[in-house]
Structure formats: structure tokens, C-alpha cells
Amino acid sequence: MKKIYLIFPALAMFFITCQSPEKVDSLNNSKQVDAVKSETILNVARNFNAFTSVASDKDGARNARIGDKEKTIRDITPFKDDQGNALYYVINYKEGGFVIVSAEKKTLPILAFSDNNEFPIGKELPNGIKETISSYSESIKKARFDNAAADSRIVKEWERLSNTNAINKWVETARKSAGAKTSSEPVDPPCEDSQIYVGPFTAPWGQGANWNSQMPLESTFGCTGLPNGRARTGCVATAMAEIMNYHHFPNSYNWSAMGATQSETARLMRDAANSVTTSYQCTATLTASSTNVAPGLINGFGYSSANYASYNVNTIQNEILNFARPVLLMGTRVNFGAHAWVCDGFYQYLPCGSMFTPMLYMNWGFEGYFNGFYSISTGFDPWGESIYFTNLLMVSSIRP
Numbered sequence: 001m002k003k004i005y006l007i008f009p010a011l012a013m014f015f016i017t018c019q020s021p022e023k024v025d026s027l028n029n030s031k032q033v034d035a036v037k038s039e040t041i042l043n044v045a046r047n048f049n050a051f052t053s054v055a056s057d058k059d060g061a062r063n064a065r066i067g068d069k070e071k072t073i074r075d076i077t078p079f080k081d082d083q084g085n086a087l088y089y090v091i092n093y094k095e096g097g098f099v100i101v102s103a104e105k106k107t108l109p110i111l112a113f114s115d116n117n118e119f120p121i122g123k124e125l126p127n128g129i130k131e132t133i134s135s136y137s138e139s140i141k142k143a144r145f146d147n148a149a150a151d152s153r154i155v156k157e158w159e160r161l162s163n164t165n166a167i168n169k170w171v172e173t174a175r176k177s178a179g180a181k182t183s184s185e186p187v188d189p190p191c192e193d194s195q196i197y198v199g200p201f202t203a204p205w206g207q208g209a210n211w212n213s214q215m216p217l218e219s220t221f222g223c224t225g226l227p228n229g230r231a232r233t234g235c236v237a238t239a240m241a242e243i244m245n246y247h248h249f250p251n252s253y254n255w256s257a258m259g260a261t262q263s264e265t266a267r268l269m270r271d272a273a274n275s276v277t278t279s280y281q282c283t284a285t286l287t288a289s290s291t292n293v294a295p296g297l298i299n300g301f302g303y304s305s306a307n308y309a310s311y312n313v314n315t316i317q318n319e320i321l322n323f324a325r326p327v328l329l330m331g332t333r334v335n336f337g338a339h340a341w342v343c344d345g346f347y348q349y350l351p352c353g354s355m356f357t358p359m360l361y362m363n364w365g366f367e368g369y370f371n372g373f374y375s376i377s378t379g380f381d382p383w384g385e386s387i388y389f390t391n392l393l394m395v396s397s398i399r400p
Contacts, residue, residue: 036103038076040162041089044109045099046070047167052113054174055197055347071095077121078103079137087140090119098372100136105158106143106150108357111136114372117204127235128339128362129370131331139377153354193352199345200361201326202242203258204368207232207285210261214270216280223282234285235340236293237273238365239328242342244268246326249400250302260367275300287340290330293395305399311392313376316360319396320346326363328395341365343394347373 049071071093078086086103088111096116102109112119112132125133160166170193205211208227215231218224226232233241245268248255257264275296276287287293294306309315311329319325326344345361359373 206367
């Protein structure tokens with residue numbers, strides 16, 4: 001397969017603010033005119049959940065997520081434009097997990113999903129999620145006002161996920177053959193549809209109370225009302241700590257004593273923040289430069305490798321599929337904040353003789369909330385332009 005690299009303009013220096021989240025709004029505007037009927041949305045979500053329930057890892061082993069029971073919907077919420085038209089629907093399941101389905105048939109139907117995490121509605125929308133959701137809205141609006149017909153492959157994907165009988169037969173066949181066939185490359189016909197499902201690897205840690213129990217007291221920088229009376233750990237320190245916890249390195253920490261209420265975790269968070277020149281404000285914990293992360297891991301914690309570069313999907317795929325290594329991402333977007341988080345999973349549907357845009361698992365650093373696989377494009381181009389951030393950077397090849 002030809003390797004196509006997706007490069008974003010690198011921004012060598014920027015403040016990663018990790019600000020306090022903002023409230024979700026504009027969920028229930030005026031009367032809506034749906035491009036996709038709600039029954040279709042529910043059917044697509046149900047069939048997608050069934051289809052991915054038989055995904056296997058890249059070596060063909062059954063994934064631990066697999067279950068035979070159909071999930072039941074807890075709530076379904078439309079996100080709308082200013083005219084009250086649905087842009088996409090967020091569906092949360094009673095058993096855990098969520099799926100975000102587009103309300104526009106000119107885009108791919110599935111925008112994001114998770115097997116067990118929640119996408120809270122009416123709660124705070126953190127940095128990272130805010131940029132991603134805004135990007136989905138913009139992309140759907142653009143497609144909706146474009147007079148061009150939908151890509152034929154997108155049309156086929158809507159048809160596939162709307163065909164319950166065909167999905168059920170595929171799932172039954174896959175289960176009988178001990179899981180769906182997986183591959184890191186599309187294969188030439190005659191062949192079968194396949195899917196890749198790998199990750200996540202890291203723990204869902206956070207930035208507030210307990211995690212921050214060894215951060216500076218709020219009184220030292222003139223603030224009140226912060227969680228636990230201390231500065232938040234910050235998104236950079238949290239992402240670094242999650243990755244170091246995955247590697248169980250350096251040996252100077254007791255990795256068996258890590259967790260939300262453990263002082264050892266708080267010590268790791270504090271040390272990570274100190275390694276990247278962190279400053280504190282009442283509304284944000286700031287890291288002076290994205291370039292500090294790789295040296296912080298190498299010089300501060302003794303890692304042998306940590307490569308700072310522009311975002312590259314091909315590199316991320318290689319890190320996750322071939323080395324089972326999480327990647328640290330950092331991004332900014334105009335009129336939004338900056339954020340750092342962990343990418344540690346890869347999902348891709350491979351129809352016979354072709355491939356769809358990969359979905360990457362994002363551990364956003366908010367105790368599991370919003371974590372899941374997110375589409376990197378609402379269009380078809382498998383290596384097309386990312387819609388998340390204006391400037392997107394990464395630290396990869398993180399090795400002890």
C-alpha cells in the first residue's frame with residue numbers, strides 16, 4: 001500500500017492551557033428538519049454496534065470487548081445548528097458506551113464510538129472534545145450546503161449499516177469463524193470485508209481532586225475554589241503520566257500503587273508537571289511549550305526515546321498496530337483552547353478491495369468521560385485532512 005503522509009504545520013511554541021471546561025449548549029433549539037430520520041439513526045447505531053462486536057485484534061484473536069447481548073439506549077440527543085436542524089446524534093447506552101451518528105448522508109455515518117465510556121450531555125465540554133465536536137459540525141454544514149452528490153462509497157456505507165439482515169448474517173458468520181478477519185492492509189478481490197480494532201492501552205486518569213493532591217496550593221497563586229484546594233495537574237502532565245503508567249517506567253515509582261486515590265499517582269503527576277515547565281492560573285494550568293514534552297520524558301524520567309514531530313496518521317498507525325505504544329497528541333485551534341491527550345487505539349473498516357478512514361482512540365484525560373474512537377474525517381479519503389485542530393503535534397516512539 002502506498003504510504004501517504006498527513007502533515008500539519010508545526011507550531012514550535014504554544015501555551016497548552018488545559019482550561020476549565022465549558023458548558024455544552026445549543027442542544028435543543030427550535031423545530032428541526034432532519035436530513036436523516038431518527039429511525040435510520042437508531043438502526044445505523046444498532047447495526048454498527050453489532051458489526052464491531054465481532055472485531056478482533058490485528059493478530060486475529062477475539063477482542064475482550066466482544067459480547068452477544070444487544071445494548072439498550074439510555075438517551076439520544078441531537079446536536080443542532082442555529083436553525084434547529086440536527087447535525088448529529090449522541091447515543092449513550094445503559095450498559096456503557098456511546099456512538100455519535102451523523103444526520104447528514106453526505107458524510108460517513110459513524111463519527112465516534114466507545115464500548116464502555118460515557119459522553120455526558122448537559123455537563124461540561126472540555127478542551128479537545130470541544131474542538132472535535134465543533135469540527136464535526138462545520139464539516140457537516142459544509143457537506144449539507146455543497147450541491148455535489150454524496151460520494152458513492154459513502155452512500156454504500158449508509159446502505160450497509162441500514163441493512164439489518166445483512167449485518168446480522170455477517171455477524172453470525174464472523175462468530176462462527178471465531179471473529180472477523182483482520183489485516184493491516186486491504187486485500188484484492190476475491191476477499192471478505194474486515195476490520196481492525198486495537199486498544200486502548202492507557203488508564204483513564206484525570207486532572208482534578210485526588211490526582212492533584214501534590215500540586216501547589218491555590219493560595220500560592222492567589223486563587224480559591226480549585227479542586228482539592230490545589231492547582232489542576234494539567235493536561236500535559238496527565239497525558240505523560242498515563243503513558244508512563246502504561247510502560248511502568250521509571251523504576252523509581254511503585255506502579256502497583258497507582259490509581260485515582262493513590263499518593264504515588266499524585267507524585268507522578270507532580271513530577272511530570274515539573275518536567276515541562278508548568279505555570280498555574282486560577283482557570284488553567286499551562287505548559288510553556290509543546291517542545292518540552294519529549295525532553296521531559298528523556299531527561300526527566302530516563303526514557304530512551306521520545307520523538308516530537310507534526311501529526312502523522314501513518315506514524316500513529318505504526319506505533320499502535322506494530323508496537324502497542326500510545327502516542328501523545330497536542331493541538332490548538334483558532335478561537336478555542338489548546339489541549340494535550342493520549343491516542344492509544346486504532347479502528348478501521350476494510351471493505352473488500354478498499355478501506356475507510358481510520359478512527360483513533362482518544363484518551364482525553366478526563367477520567368474516562370468522552371474517551372472513544374473518533375473519526376479523523378467525515379469524508380471518505382482514508383488519509384484525508386484531519387478536522388480537529390489547526391495545529392496538531394505529537395510525541396511518538398516513547399520507549400523506556
